[in-house]
Amino acid sequence: GESVGLHLPTLSVQEGDNSIINCAYSNSASDYFIWYKQESGKGPQFIIDIRSNMDKRQGQRVTVLLNKTVKHLSLQIAATQPGDSAVYFCAENIMTSGSRLTFGEGTQLTVNP
Amino acid sequence: DTAVSQTPKYLVTQMGNDKSIKCEQNLGHDTMYWYKQDSKKFLKIMFSYNNKELIINETVPNRFSPKSPDKAHLNLHINSLELGDSAVYFCASSPPAFNYGYTFGSGTRLTVV
Numbered sequence: 001g002e003s004v005g006l007h008l009p010t011l012s013v014q015e016g017d018n019s020i021i022n023c024a025y026s027n028s029a030s031d032y033f034i035w036y037k038q039e040s041g042k043g044p045q046f047i048i049d050i051r052s053n054m055d056k057r058q059g060q061r062v063t064v065l066l067n068k069t070v071k072h073l074s075l076q077i078a079a080t081q082p083g084d085s086a087v088y089f090c091a092e093n094i095m096t097s098g099s100r101l102t103f104g105e106g107t108q109l110t111v112n113p
Numbered sequence: 114d115t116a117v118s119q120t121p122k123y124l125v126t127q128m129g130n131d132k133s134i135k136c137e138q139n140l141g142h143d144t145m146y147w148y149k150q151d152s153k154k155f156l157k158i159m160f161s162y163n164n165k166e167l168i169i170n171e172t173v174p175n176r177f178s179p180k181s182p183d184k185a186h187l188n189l190h191i192n193s194l195e196l197g198d199s200a201v202y203f204c205a206s207s208p209p210a211f212n213y214g215y216t217f218g219s220g221t222r223l224t225v226v
Binding site: 036044105106 | 117153156158215217
């Protein structure tokens with residue numbers, strides 16, 4: 001079936017640099033997207049979401065970009081900190097089909113001091 | 114107070130045994146879920162309940178049986194455990210409007226030996 005996929009299973013950055021984590025999705029009917037952060041031994045934690053009627057949304061140090069033309073989603077983290085080290089997942093949903101989040105494979109972000 | 118709590122956090126058991134994982138949410142959400150996370154961190158939905166009614170039942174062996182006594186609780190019972198059942202199981206909940214996606218519990222690491 002269709003699923004959300006991620007580029008680059010691992011990403012290593014220096015503390016203070018900006019990080020960009022990418023996600024490609026295949027279901028053009030998806031209209032709601034979420035980025036989750038999962039720290040070791042914990043459950044996924046909501047970071048930021050975006051609906052398909054938007055192409056950009058900003059939060060605190062994070063920005064999500066959505067390109068529906070090429071079905072691409074990215075998460076930008078500004079001034080990456082050691083506490084940002086975690087696995088990041090994008091997830092998609094089709095709102096008219098009810099609540100059913102489909103997750104991508106995850107990217108392990110490592111922040112080097 | 115923990116929003117979505119799962120017990121136990123760790124579960125080690127022998128093949129063939131029957132075990133249960135409990136989940137409770139105090140967020141007043143109507144919908145609860147069980148997800149399975151494999152060794153490669155891939156998260157896959159298993160079940161979803163809305164106000165005690167089963168609404169999603171993925172291709173999961175019938176050895177897995179969810180039970181929702183009320184909308185704040187969703188338990189997972191597994192019969193005749195197999196080695197391949199070893200994984201981390203996450204409970205989650207979401208509100209009717211589905212704003213901000215799901216709130217996840219901290220997971221139950223099941224190891225079948």
